[in-house]
Amino acid sequence: MPKLVAFVTGASTGIGFEAAKKLSSHGFIVYAGARRVDRMEPLKALGVQVLALDVTDDDSMRAAVGRVLEERGRIDVLVNNAGYGSYGALEDVDLAEGRRQFEVNVFGLARMTQLVLPAMRSAGRGRIINISSIGGKFYEPLGAWYHATKFAVEGMSDALRLEMKPHGIDVAIIEPASTLSEWGRISADGLLASSGEGPYAAQAKHMADVLASTDRPETSTQPAVIAAAVLHAATAARPRTRYPVGRGAAAILGLRRVLPDRLYDAVVMAVLKRVAG
Secondary structure, three states, X not given: OOOOEEEEEOOOOHHHHHHHHHHHHOOOEEEEEEOOXXXXXXXXXXXXXXXXXXXXXXXXXXXXXHHHHHHHOOOOEEEEOOOXXXXXXXXXXXXXXXXHHHHHHHHHHHHHHHHHHHHXXXXXXXXXXXXXOHHHOOOOOOOHHHHHHHHHXXXXXXXXXXXXXXXXXXEEEEEEOOEOOOHHHHHHHHHHHHHOOOOOHHHHHHHHHHHHHHHOOOOOEOHHHHHHHHHHHHHOOOOOOEEEEOOOHHHHHHHHHHOOHHHHHHHHHHHHHHHHO
């Protein structure tokens, strides 16, 4: 049997970087795409094929998928990882930024999926693995745009799973909890730029501290742990539909299922207060 071919987006850092490493170490031919190609140099040393990819640029996505199909003839696994977190009070965040958040986190994911599905359908098999978040099931103050995109990824993935079942293509959702990476710091900076002054300043400062805390290993999960879930979704004979993974993920989602909204609101605020404290 020829080696399976995997394509990982957003692979310059964090979960995408570790997922590319993990898949490569388990025998996949891996293509890793990101805007910051220089950040993927260590992957090249591991035999990963790196390429420039901007999931807000249709030409870039077409070129990247086209290159893989030209060189390998197929794509067996697509890991849609590219994304970022846009935080700020809904009143403060410019609609252009809200649209960009959806362009990257939702429409980029959807377009990459559109581009790989014809080859997967032709082969009668394939895996679409969408990196969502526990933030696709719960919410935080000043995170309206980010959470909206992750809720959208959850619903889109569920619908896609049913669409693809007759074609032999599986769809799995990875739902990480807080992950050790630069994501939180970047999100915190954006939050303070949007809402660090004005009526939401106190909330913004508090929430920025929470986001920045993801830089600490005692409060976050190593990206390699999330990458292990990606590997399982890529290789299991029957992958799970969802993989909640990371510190506190199961507990947070479990409480969301059983608590009424007002009580869950109180739990979220209490947890955020403790984390920032």
